[in-house]
Amino acid sequence: MKLLKTLFSVGVIPVIAISFLSKLYGVPSATAQTQQIAQSESIIFDPYVFDAKYYMSLYQDLREEFGRNNLSAATTHWKKYGLQESRQGHPAFNAKYYLEKYPDLAANFGTVNRAAYIRGINHWLTYGIRECRQGSANFDPSYYLANNPDVARVYGKSNCKGAIDHWIKYGIKEGRRGTP
Structure with a gap:
């Protein structure tokens, strides 16, 4: 336990934890x-x-x-x-x-x-x-998909790239809201 406290106090444990979490969550x-x-x-x-x-x-x-x-x-x-x-x-x-x-x-x-x-x-x-x-x-892609079921049907209810594409190409011209 004493070794663990020493490693933590000199910054070794936080560095290892940050490195691990970065890899776990895809942050380089x-x-x-x-x-x-x-x-x-x-x-x-x-x-x-x-x-x-x-x-x-x-x-x-x-x-x-x-x-x-x-x-x-x-x-x-x-x-x-x-x-x-x-x-x-x-x-x-x-x-x-x-x-x-x-x-x-x-x-x-x-x-x-x-x-x-x-x-x-x-x-x-x-x-x-x-x-x-x-x-x-x-623009909030989750909001856009949730409030435009026709877009969600065509692109998929979790296809946020599709939501962006639709909003840029059609949604803005059609007056569709990108955010609440």
């Missing part, structure tokens, strides 16, 4: 996360993370600076500044919102810098969509 270690970041800058342009038309339509300052239809400038702005400024690049996902909504992710990834946001994006794409986590204040 800090080293693996850093490697993923280095290899995955391109994930910021995933179609479930960034839509240049949406991005441009959302921000008046960008339209004034670049013009309404300059999607190339919108994409460049997103890469250089948008993510760090906590701007939203897609109607169903906002990295800052996602990390703030889920304390388990914020505790593991942080919440206020590009690396944390990229880790959050990686989690969203790898696990979050499949787990039906809410990626933005605009």
